[in-house]
Amino acid sequence: MLIRRLAGFVGVCVAVWMMWETINPILRQISFGSDLATELLNPPVSLIRVVSTSLMILGGLLAMAALRGGAWLFTVGAVLFGLATALMAGSADYTLWRDEAILAPFLLVICGVLVFCHRK
Numbered sequence: 001m002l003i004r005r006l007a008g009f010v011g012v013c014v015a016v017w018m019m020w021e022t023i024n025p026i027l028r029q030i031s032f033g034s035d036l037a038t039e040l041l042n043p044p045v046s047l048i049r050v051v052s053t054s055l056m057i058l059g060g061l062l063a064m065a066a067l068r069g070g071a072w073l074f075t076v077g078a079v080l081f082g083l084a085t086a087l088m089a090g091s092a093d094y095t096l097w098r099d100e101a102i103l104a105p106f107l108l109v110i111c112g113v114l115v116f117c118h119r120k
Contacts, residue, residue: 001066007113008063011074014103014110015056018081021099022049045084052080056107063114071114078107 026039026046040047055077062070082104088097 001118004114004117005064005066007110007117008060008070008074011107011110011114012057012060012064014107015053015060015077018049018099018103019053019057022046022053043087045087048080048084048087052077052084055080059114071111074114075111078104078111081107 026036029039030036040050056074057077059070059072059074059077062068063074064070081100085097085100085104088100091097
């Protein structure tokens, strides 16, 4: 049970960091005069990243509290995060998706720990 809570904590920490990495450029562009809809939907990867990291944060917190459904919620968020990584890999600039390519397999390992370790 301790390993599951630790995995949930690490997953939440990584998801919060990636949420900040997503929101910070969006807020910077909004401060320059752009609107929120344009920043979330152009490219649409930004919206996928916000949704996936939110799901991972919520799922990790539920897993830390040993509540039902936290592991699967984290897994859905991690799979969406991997999808966003695959979508960004098509871009020419690798600096845009370098962090995601490193973290996506790590997040899937955390999913495995959360799904296959028993709650109690």
